[in-house]
Every structure is written in C-alpha cells, then in structure tokens.
Amino acid sequence: MFPLWGRLRLTGRDLDMGKHEALMARCVVSATVVLVMGLCVLSGCQTGNPFAKSSTPPPAELMEPADTAPPTAEPYTAPPETGLALSPSQRFADVPLPQGAKEDPEKTFVYEDKTVQVGRMVYTSKASLNELAQFYIRECPAADWKLQNVIQADGADLLFLKAGKRLKVNVRDLGITKGRQLILTVTPEGSL
Secondary structure, three states, rough: HHHHHHHHHHHHHHHOOOOOHHHHHHHHHHHHHHHHHHHHHHHHHHOOOOOOOOOOOOOOHHHOOOOOOOOOEEEEOOOOOOOEOOOOOOOOOOOOOOOOOOEEOOOOEEEEOOOOOEEEEEEEOOOOHHHHHHHHHHHHHHHEEEEEEEOOOOOEEEEEEEEEEEEEEEEEEEEEEOEEEEEEEEEEEOOO
C-alpha cells in the first residue's frame, strides 16, 4: 500500500504508468477518500453516549402541569369473583351444577340408595369450556371435594375426591351453535 501512495504523490510518474495502473490508482484513491469522509461523518455524529440522560428538559407539551399531583398508589384489591352461578336444582346435594345447564335425560343415569350414590349425568351448556372448568374448581371445595388432577386435551377432565366418593367432571366442546357438553360421573372412591 505504501508504494501506491508514493506513486500517487508523484504526479509526473502517473503519465509513465499504463492506463490500467492509472485507472486502478484513481479507484483506490476515490475509495479511500469516500471511506475517510464516511468515517469523519460518523465520528462527528457520535457526541457521547446516546443512552445517557440529556441535560435539556423534554418539550413543554410532554410535561405534566405543575398543579396536578401524581396519582397515589393504592393497595391492590382483587376484582370481585365472577363466573357461573350455582344452580338450586342438583341431582346430588354435594355435586355442584352451574345455573343454565340443561340435562340430557337420554344420556343420564343415576342410582341412589341409603349407602351409595352412582351416576353419570350429562348436560349441555352455553358457557365456555373455561367457565365450566373454573366453576368446578371454585365450587367443589365448598362441598369438601379435593381436586386431584386436571387434564386439558380435547376439552377438560377434572378429578375430585372426597371420603368414599369420586367425581369426574368432563367438559367437551360441541361447536359454536351447540355449546359445551358437561358430563358428571359420581362413583364410589375405589371404583374406576
């Protein structure tokens, strides 16, 4: 690179160089000039840390008026619990049923005597799958049911246990117009 610079200083020698060498020399000089100018421009734009706080205040349009005090922080309060209401008509007193669920008598079977309660109750509901699942997660503990597991695949399956009983809640989507199918299965605890 240094011999090339030496050649460029001696303009008399440029005449002795071939056309090809002269063209190459001009290209190198032009590229060098453009590179140096670009570096100068870029270094001139950087006047320090671009992330540092500016000493100039923001425009007045962005400033809050001095007479308004900043809002005071209040402690967080949870919103009131919302969701599906408990239906007054239930097949078993200790198995919650959401209001608005319609029983499908052709698919429902219930057997109850003094010692055992067994049943497969099938309902349809316009409530969402999530609303129905949350209803049982919220209401079953009030009837002494303990949530054992939740499976979410093609709907929701919830398993609850209490002394001597087992409650399986199965929620499936039937489509936009048909709503959701709710299947409540009550069996003795040792059975499948």
